[in-house]
Structures are given as structure tokens and as C-alpha cells.
Amino acid sequence: MTVPKVTAEDYIEILAFYARQIHLMDALKIEEYADTFTDDGVIDHAHRNERLAGREAMLAAMRAALPRYRDVVPRHWFDHYLIEPFAEGDGWRVVYYCLVSRTDAQGKVDFEPSFTVEDELVRLADGEIRTRLRVIHMDRPAS
Amino acid sequence: MTVPKVTAEDYIEILAFYARQIHLMDALKIEEYADTFTDDGVIDHAHRNERLAGREAMLAAMRAALPRYRDVVPRHWFDHYLIEPFAEGDGWRVVYYCLVSRTDAQGKVDFEPSFTVEDELVRLADGEIRTRLRVIHMDRPAS
Amino acid sequence: MTVPKVTAEDYIEILAFYARQIHLMDALKIEEYADTFTDDGVIDHAHRNERLAGREAMLAAMRAALPRYRDVVPRHWFDHYLIEPFAEGDGWRVVYYCLVSRTDAQGKVDFEPSFTVEDELVRLADGEIRTRLRVIHMDRPAS
Numbered sequence: 001m002t003v004p005k006v007t008a009e010d011y012i013e014i015l016a017f018y019a020r021q022i023h024l025m026d027a028l029k030i031e032e033y034a035d036t037f038t039d040d041g042v043i044d045h046a047h048r049n050e051r052l053a054g055r056e057a058m059l060a061a062m063r064a065a066l067p068r069y070r071d072v073v074p075r076h077w078f079d080h081y082l083i084e085p086f087a088e089g090d091g092w093r094v095v096y097y098c099l100v101s102r103t104d105a106q107g108k109v110d111f112e113p114s115f116t117v118e119d120e121l122v123r124l125a126d127g128e129i130r131t132r133l134r135v136i137h138m139d140r141p142a143s
Numbered sequence: 144m145t146v147p148k149v150t151a152e153d154y155i156e157i158l159a160f161y162a163r164q165i166h167l168m169d170a171l172k173i174e175e176y177a178d179t180f181t182d183d184g185v186i187d188h189a190h191r192n193e194r195l196a197g198r199e200a201m202l203a204a205m206r207a208a209l210p211r212y213r214d215v216v217p218r219h220w221f222d223h224y225l226i227e228p229f230a231e232g233d234g235w236r237v238v239y240y241c242l243v244s245r246t247d248a249q250g251k252v253d254f255e256p257s258f259t260v261e262d263e264l265v266r267l268a269d270g271e272i273r274t275r276l277r278v279i280h281m282d283r284p285a286s
Numbered sequence: 287m288t289v290p291k292v293t294a295e296d297y298i299e300i301l302a303f304y305a306r307q308i309h310l311m312d313a314l315k316i317e318e319y320a321d322t323f324t325d326d327g328v329i330d331h332a333h334r335n336e337r338l339a340g341r342e343a344m345l346a347a348m349r350a351a352l353p354r355y356r357d358v359v360p361r362h363w364f365d366h367y368l369i370e371p372f373a374e375g376d377g378w379r380v381v382y383y384c385l386v387s388r389t390d391a392q393g394k395v396d397f398e399p400s401f402t403v404e405d406e407l408v409r410l411a412d413g414e415i416r417t418r419l420r421v422i423h424m425d426r427p428a429s
Contacts, residue, residue, distance in 0.1 A: 008155040012294040019366040023381070028428070073425040075383055075400045077365050079220050080162040095166070097218055099244060099252075101385060103425045107399035109385075113250035114218045139216040139246045142171070151298040222363050223305040238309070240361055242387060242395075256393035257361045282359040282389045285314070 006083045006092060014083060014092065014121065017129040022076050028069060030062040038122060038130045047138035072102035078117075091122035091132070098136075114139045149226045149235060157226060157235065157264065160272040165219050171212055173205040181265060181273045190281035215245035221260075234265035234275070241279075257282045292369045292378060300369060300378065300407065303415040308362050314355055316348040324408060324416045333424035358388035364403075377408035377418070384422075400425045 006014075017036070024033040034055050037043075043052040043061075052058045082095040096119075100112040120133040149157070160179070167176040177198050180186075186195040186204075195201045225238040239262075243255040263276040292300070303322070310319040320341050323329075329338045329347075338344045368381040382405075386398040406419040 006155075006159075008151045008294045008298075011155045011158075012151075012292075012297045015297075015367075016292075016369070019368050019382075022366050023368060069427075070429045071427050073400065073427055075365075075385070075425070077220070077363070077383070077385070079218075079222075079365075080165050081158075082162050082166060083159070096162075097220070099218070099220070101397070101400055103399045103427075105427050105429070107424070109397040109399060111244070111252040113246045113252060114216060114244055138250070139218065141212075141214050141216050141246075141248050143213045143248070149298075149302070151294045154298045154301075155294075220363070222361075222365075223308050224301075225305050225309060226302070239305075240363070242361070242363070254387070254395040256389045256395060257359065257387055281393070282361065284355075284357050284359050284389075284391050286356045286391070 004085045004087070006085055010085075010092070011083060013129065014081070014094065017121070018078060021131070022078070026074050026076060028066060030059060030066075033062070034058050036131060037134075038124075038132045041131055042133050044133070044135045046135055047140075072104050075101045075103070077101065089122070091120060094119045094121060147228045147230070149228055153228075153235070154226060156272065157224070157237065160264070161221060164274070165221070169217050169219060171209060173202060173209070176205070177201050179274060180277075181267075181275045184274055185276050187276070187278040189278055190283075215247050218244045218246070220244065232265070234263060237262045237264060290371045290373070292371055296371075296378070297369060299415065300367070300380065303407070304364060304367075307417070308364070312360050312362060314352060316345060316352075319348070320344050322417060323420075324410075324418045327417055328419050330419070330421040332421055333426075358390050361387045361389070363387065375408070377406060380405045380407060 021033065021036040024036065037055070037058065040054055041058070042054075043058055045051075050061075052061050077099045079097045084093045086092065096117055098115040098117050100115075101109055102112070103109050116137045116139060118135040118137070119131055121129050122132045123129055164176065164179040167179065180198070180201065183197055184201070186201055187193075193204070195204050220242045222240045227236045229235065239260055241258040241260050244252055245255070246252050259280045259282060261278040261280070262274055264272050265275045266272055307319065307322040310322065323341070323344065326340060327344070329344055331337075336347070338347050363385045365383045370379045372378065382403055384401040384403050387395055388398070389395050402423045402425060404421040404423070405417055407415050408418045409415055
């Protein structure tokens with residue numbers, strides 16, 4: 001393959017970035033979570049045709065969703081990262097699996113449908129990684 | 144320990160290999176999935192005494208299994224890779240956990256029994272990684 | 287950020303350490319699992335106010351728990367490791383997600399409530415990694 005390969009150092013940094021981002025999201029620290037996106041970052045819920053462009057739109061949508069997480073603890077589980085450096089510019093296209101568990105006050109666990117997520121990550125001038133684009137596809141059977 | 148250790152670079156390359164292989168399998172791209180095995184690759188479903196030797200046998204078994212995935216989206220989740228370089232030759236013995244989620248058209252999720260998988264991976268002359276042997280053990284209680 | 291960053295080599299070694307430790311635990315090899323802790327290691331089940339200090343206390347608690355795993359195969363799934371090197375000394379503070387699946391003899395899978403785990407890992411003089419402290423928090427909704 002002639003696809004440029006991600007270095008081991010960048011791969012680990014990307015895993016560490018996701019760990020930090022997802023701990024913030026699942027802890028409902030929505031301001032800090034929003035800070036892990038670029039200022040013009042976009043979250044595109046492809047399956048429900050909802051496109052959140054920019055920090056304020058993201059925060060409004062997350063604030064509206066908070067009541068859904070009053071009685072359950074969400075945990076986003078990721079796996080199988082496909083990471084491809086941009087041909088130009090400092091960043092990566094990342095595709096991965098996502099499964100969301102919800103633990104309620106009695107300790108009962110259930111799951112949201114699995115998702116496949118496509119991200120564009122960029123490295124800013126200060127060396128930090130941010131998400132510039134997140135497209136979320138709900139997994140649906142072919143039939 | 145005197146066990147030879149996998150390098151960080153190889154470890155990451157192995158993770159990236161599995162990510163690519165499993166995205167292909169779960170997308171039911173069975174020809175491309177078969178290409179991630181060596182030509183003489185073997186898949187051994189130890190729990191049901193089924194041994195698929197070579198590309199044609201694999202493809203036939205996968206084609207026969209396709210109808211099972213018409214109404215659900217399978218996702219194979221891996222964790223806890225034990226990776227040990229071969230004492231001789233370019234490759235690794237890898238053991239890991241596997242859990243399969245199935246999301247149906249209504250978004251309902253269920254799970255197949257967990258598995259433990261033992262792989263032999265080899266690096267070909269062109270630098271690419273392939274699976275040479277996959278032995279799949281269904282997890283069963285001791286009692 | 288001025289937080290010291292874990293190197294890619296250490297990160298991979300930590301993943302390999304957890305893989306080995308968790309395979310031992312889930313295989314109910316409790317002596318070998320206990321060996322992955324320092325001699326004065328502590329497991330603190332914060333949610334049930336149980337603090338196991340030292341190898342003998344750990345082993346006694348694990349022996350007492352064994353009957354719970356006679357009819358199911360437990361698998362501990364980890365994700366989203368936050369890894370921070372100690373400011374002083376050779377080791378890391380690690381925080382991660384944990385979900386436990388249980389597969390019974392019929393192949394039915396259920397899940398224990400999700401957990402968040404905080405570990406202190408140390409590197410001994412011989413280069414080996416051990417867990418010195420493990421604090422286990424059951425995830426509970428805010429409400």
C-alpha cells in the first residue's frame with residue numbers, strides 16, 4: 001500500500017486524545033468536551049440529519065440532551081481505529097466503532113445501537129489535537 | 144522475563160491490521176476480508192470442530208453465513224491483546240478477547256457469547272501483515 | 287499542557303501489562319493475578335467500602351469470590367486509558383473504563399454495571415510493571 005502510515009507516537013497521542021475527550025463527554029462536562037473541538041468544529045448526526053456547526057450549536061444540543069443522562073451513566077466504547085494521515089496538512093481521518101452502554105441506578109446495563117464514526121482530527125499550532133469534523137452513522141442492517 | 148517483546152511500532156501496526164481486517168469482515172466484504180489471510184490461511188472454529196483451510200474454504204463458509212447477517216449489523220469488539228513475536232521468523236502469536244454485538248433494524252442490541260481468539264500473524268516479504276492461523280474458542284464456564 | 291506525557295513505548299507496555307493481568311484474572315488464576323500487584327498492593331472497592339491491603343487479603347477475597355464464577359465466564363473489557371506519569375518516581379496513574387461481561391453455559395451474555403478504575407502502576411527495579419493501588423468506582427447516575 002502507498003497509503004501514508006500513522007506513526008506509533010501519533011497513534012498513541014490520538015488514543016490519549018480520545019480517552020480524554022470521551023471521559024469529558026461521559027462525565028457530562030460539556031464545556032470542556034466542546035473545547036476538544038476546533039472553534040469551527042462540526043458534529044454531523046448523519047442518521048438523524050442533524051448538523052451542529054460551531055461551539056454554540058454543540059453546547060445548545062448537549063444542554064438539551066442532559067436530561068436523558070440524569071438517570072443513567074453513559075459510557076462510549078470505541079474500537080478498531082482506522083487512522084490515515086491527511087495527504088496535506090497536519091491531521092488525520094479516523095474511522096472507528098462506537099457502542100454506548102447505559103448503567104442505571106440499580107446497576108442494570110443496556111446499550112444504544114452501535115455506531116460507526118468518522119472524524120477529522122487536526123493538530124493545532126500549539127501541538128494540541130482537536131476534532132474538526134465528526135460524522136456519526138448509526139449502524140443499520142443491509143436489508 | 145526473557146520473552147522477546149513486541150516493539151511499539153509493531154504493536155501499533157498489528158492494531159491497525161486488526162482494525163482493517165475487522166471493518167472488512169463486519170462490512171461483509173468477504174473477498175477483501177479473505178485477502179487479509181495468507182493463501183494457505185486457516186480458520187479453526189475449535190468450539191464447533193470446523194476447520195477452514197485455504198481461501199476457497201473460507202469464502203464458501205462466509206458466503207453460507209451471509210444470510211445470518213441480513214437483518215443485523217455485527218460488530219466484533221476486541222480487547223487485551225497478548226502479542227508475542229515468534230522465536231524464529233517474522234510474525235507474532237496473538238491472543239485476545241472477542242465479543243460480538245448485533246444491532247437490528249430497530250436499534251436493539253444483543254450479544255453472541257464471548258470468545259477467546261488465538262492468531263498467528265506473519266509479515267510477508269512486501270511488509271504486509273496477514274493472518275496465517277486463527278483458532279476461535281467459545282468461552283465456557285469451568286463447571 | 288505541561289502535563290508530562292507517557293511515551294509510546296511505555297503506553298504499549300502498559301497495555302500489554304493490562305492484557306496479561308486481565309487474562310490471568312478472568313481465567314481465575316488468582317495466585318498469578320496477585321503476582322501482578324506489588325507485595326503491599328491495595329485493591330479498594332470504593333463502592334462497597336472494601337479495602338484489600340496486601341497479597342493475603344487479596345487472595346482471600348478472590349478465593350471467596352470464586353463460586354460466583356463457576357457458572358459464568360467473566361471478561362473485563364477496558365477502554366479509554368488516561369495515563370499520566372508520576373511527577374516523581376517510575377510509574378503512572380491510570381484511569382480507565384471497565385465493563386464486565388458474563389457468558390453462561392448456554393452462551394447467554396449479561397453485564398455487570400460499568401466501572402471507572404483508578405490505578406497506580408509502578409516499574410520495579412527489574413523493569414517489570416506492577417499495580418500498587420487499584421481503586422474501583424461503580425458508575426452511578428448523578429441524580
